[in-house]
Amino acid sequence: MEMEQYRKVIEDAIQSEVEARQFYDQVSNRIKDDYLKKVFAGFAREEARHEQILTDILNEKKVDATYFDCDKDFHVAETIDMPKVTEDMDLKNAIGLAMKNEEIAMKKYTGLAENCTDAGLKTIFLDLAAMERGHKHMMEEKFVDVAYPEVW
Numbered sequence: 001m002e003m004e005q006y007r008k009v010i011e012d013a014i015q016s017e018v019e020a021r022q023f024y025d026q027v028s029n030r031i032k033d034d035y036l037k038k039v040f041a042g043f044a045r046e047e048a049r050h051e052q053i054l055t056d057i058l059n060e061k062k063v064d065a066t067y068f069d070c071d072k073d074f075h076v077a078e079t080i081d082m083p084k085v086t087e088d089m090d091l092k093n094a095i096g097l098a099m100k101n102e103e104i105a106m107k108k109y110t111g112l113a114e115n116c117t118d119a120g121l122k123t124i125f126l127d128l129a130a131m132e133r134g135h136k137h138m139m140e141e142k143f144v145d146v147a148y149p150e151v152w
Helices: 003-030 034-058 091-114 119-147
Strands: none
Touching (some): 003 034, 003 091, 034 091, 034 119, 091 119
């Protein structure tokens, strides 16, 4: 990958993290359920951390990547369409949207890792994909609880 393409990919990834953080902050501020409010606020903090990691990569600073071991994946996100954002979005759709966003981010970082020849950067992208998969898994659990309450 040419350096300019590489920079563009990283810049796009940073923008995606910013948008994800803003989304989670908005949901956290609007949602009434205290537990989900904390979950979304935590996701916003994680997305801010991802933004910083990617910014450090872009600015060629030393990055201390921590390995995130999260292999759990229910694959629920893959079974629904992307919900539309509306002013009166219900909890099911808010969680569904978050779940789909995490799925997209996970796939993006996995793709970056697959196309990266630098071992250190590959590890970072795989770690970010694992973290996003962890978020996706948590959202899938919440989605099943909200979307299919009759199961419980």
